[in-house]
Amino acid sequence: MVPQDLINDVASYVREQGGLETGCGTGVDGLFAICRENPTRFEAIIYEPIMCLVLQGAKEAQLDDRRVRYGAGMSLIVSHALPVSAGVTDATPDQPYVALALRLDLATARSLYDEIGAAEGQERASHSMSVADSDAALIDAIGRLFRLSQNPVEVQALAPLVLKEIHFRLLRAQHGGMLRQLLLHESPASRISKAIAMIRERYKAQLPVADLAAAAGMSQSTFHEHFKTLTSTTPLQYQKELRLMEARRLLISGGTSVAAAAYDVGYESPTQFSREYARKFGVPPRDEKPLPAAAS
Known part of the structure; x- marks a missing residue:
């Protein structure tokens, strides 16, 4: 059960910061507060390794054929960088969507895993985007981190301790399996993360699957199987x-033509680019409107 005072405090903070449309940062690096008073359309976004605790309302995220919904008291753990479509589905001015999101520190998680990993066992890895109900200890820890984020002295003295506790609890959570697997040296999850890093670094280039498989230290068939299992998509679709x-x-x-944008990101055919762009975003690239200068 999420404490009502925590919901109210986070919502009030976001409103005071003028972050209803975008969410806002806090005094703790990597901790973000979100409050939306209405459902939103699904937007394409890259989820970096992150956890998100929903305090009120609900949100959905979709990656290819995988769709997850997370509502009040549930937390999302994303272990690998994933290009998803996500949107708030349950929100009203009286009952807004309220959440706290924390960027994962894999170095902190890895140091903890070295201490507790063996005790947790080597269960079968889950998907890299997993959702489950949060236990009271995790909700309490994230709530404490938000509250101390308003005090610079407490941030300096206490935030590292609470952040370590949160990562500890995520590693032990029922949906922390993929996070645990990622931190296991030479596990499939760890090897796929190397290939993902390569795709992100060289997304404009032609990347043969053979090269990605070699970077992951796998055969092509094994690589393709593990990549699909972890991300619900293929390496080429991910790119x-x-x-x-x-x-x-x-x-x-603004200031970029459709053809220039197509070539800049690695397409050889603006026609193909326009077709695939419209399929993904529901509007032809020529119809995209540049943001006002002050918002871009």
């Missing part, structure tokens, strides 16, 4: 998602 999302950023930033 395409990155290209389209970067192209959209260029277009809404």
